[in-house]
Amino acid sequence: MNRVLEDVIHRNASVVDRITVESTQGYVVSDNIANAVAESSFDNTSAQAIVKHIHGILVSTCQSAVRDIDPANSVCFLRLATRKFEYLVAPEEYFTVTVVQ
């Protein structure tokens, strides 16, 4: 699986470079099975902090909250505006992408 994800990331590298030029601080892509950083524009410590706190704890809490309110519903996308920046989180089946802007 990890190989497929890496392949997809490398195929889309030029698109990522183009759309991250303007007003984004960076991005992190993580593997959902290993819960490890697959690709990031941040240094390793920041990327791992985002994966641990946002991809690990926050996304699963969101999914639990949404399912507890309505069992037939599921999370599509999460925007978390903070005083300094905004986290845009897209949880997918095999990977999770977070963009910081």
Place this chain on the structure above:
Amino acid sequence: MNRVLEDVIHRNASVVDRITVESTQGYVVSDNIANAVAESSFDNTSAQAIVKHIHGILVSTCQSAVRDIDPANSVCFLRLATRKFEYLVAPEEYFTVTVVQ
């Protein structure tokens, strides 16, 4: 405190009525200290489910995650898009507002 919040809610009732006519499913305002429903357009069960899961668990998890990544940062606003609707959550000092659209 609760009295002040109720007073504010009643003063803004006409504005709330005007802006919730279009494309919103409803809203919930909760008191942060008592963690109880202060005002809602939903029935009691739905409102309490939203207060419990979103205002109680999710908002505090968001705040923890954001502070763990950067201790000088704090949550301003949260948009949670799900397959069926979108939750817009505004956590304030004394109360939390969630709009479902």
